[in-house]
């Protein structure tokens with residue numbers, strides 16, 4: 001029996017008074033405030049192209065029919081939040097590079113903080129539901145999604161995967177409610193893709209450790225209460241994980257300015273000068289770089305979902321715009337070459353959806369390997385950049401205006417393309433698996 005949550009109205013449309021669409025993959029319906037046919041003018045009450053950011057529910061291969069109730073519930077919750085609360089104001093925050101604190105605070109209220117972690121007040125989502133949440137958040141905005149990815153996907157997961165039971169009890173509950181924010185400090189000014197060669201040191205001094213070094217690109221680094229710092233133990237040369245509780249003497253973080261992607265989440269340059277960390281803040285299960293890499297591998301598949309969210313936003317906006325915008329006396333969508341672009345975008349998007357569904361299923365079966373996740377991240381990020389490039393093109397000049405949403409996604413996909421292993425590095429990791437030859441290490 002279909003559960004009530006499978007009512008299409010819950011997810012194909014937006015909240016509010018939009019009439020329910022007739023089918024799941026409803027690609028054809030006009031939006032509120034649509035241009036009058038042939039006039040090129042907006043409706044009387046709303047600005048032209050007012051609903052470009054909102055979801056069309058694109059699902060050409062009906063993959064979403066396979067969702068469980070739990071997955072539907074998470075998906076519908078975030079979709080409503082994005083359409084009703086995020087889209088109306090995100091462009092302004094992005095332009096001003098301001099943190100949308102009131103939207104951040106909504107995340108624990110929606111019960112989506114803590115990824116797949118069970119207990120400790122965390123969300124305890126299934127892997128597929130977790131992917132859907134990140135997809136929808138990124139369909140809304142990349143900064144918001146990145147903020148959650150750093151806090152929950154990286155910082156909370158480091159503690160959940162590498163912490164002792166006592167450490168999990170100490171930190172995770174307040175992170176689940178976001179009373180305390182997390183950061184994950186691995187990258188250094190001289191070590192990005194080769195973070196395995198990191199130079200930040202940890203020296204044991206009685207019942208403390210002393211951390212010295214520099215970190216770069218650390219999301220939430222200026223606002224986090226708990227910063228998971230990866231440093232090399234001077235005694236045995238191994239990389240270990242330490243939780244620095246801020247403010248801490250010798251910990252200095254400054255926001256990296258002038259950024260043209262994910263502007264409403266801040267990354268930091270951090271210097272650690274003799275920062276003293278008690279032994280009980282050393283993550284007991286983080287003994288070598290492999291433990292850090294395991295945390296990163298757990299979040300890599302989510303990057304594929306994030307890219308899907310951005311691409312969906314681009315496709316939906318472009319399709320809606322092509323039907324509303326008239327040139328040469330006809331809607332753009334009436335021109336063959338425009339239809340070809342839209343169909344290619346749909347083909348790309350559908351492929352991304354299938355990638356995501358399958359990595360979700362593999363994760364649920366405990367069979368998602370780092371290289372499968374890596375291939376999904378590589379493919380989806382690459383394809384999303386292509387889709388967003390076409391979407392930007394189809395909107396013409398409006399494609400570079402924040403008010404029409406596409407430009408923000410077009411810029412934000414660049415962050416995912418680079419963080420958590422660049423497209424090239426993911427390619428080399430998969431290349432090593434299929435050839436048996438390591439090309440970079």
Ligand SMILES: Cc1cc2nc3c(=O)[nH]c(=O)nc-3n(C[C@H](O)[C@H](O)[C@H](O)COP(=O)(O)OP(=O)(O)OC[C@H]3O[C@@H](n4cnc5c(N)ncnc54)[C@H](O)[C@@H]3O)c2cc1C
Nearest residue numbers: 184185186187192193217218219415419420421422424440
């Ligand atoms: C928005 C954003 C948020 C981030 N958040 C965090 C965070 O919260 N915590 C954290 O620790 N880090 C974070 N990072 C850092 C991120 O993980 C690194 O930027 C990423 O690993 C790449 O490192 P890099 O920028 O130093 O580039 P580099 O490693 O210098 O790479 C530059 C170019 O060289 C290529 N390249 C590198 N090695 C090879 C090779 N062997 N063969 C061929 N090509 C190669 C790369 O693919 C890339 O194209 C963030 C980065 C960004 C942009």
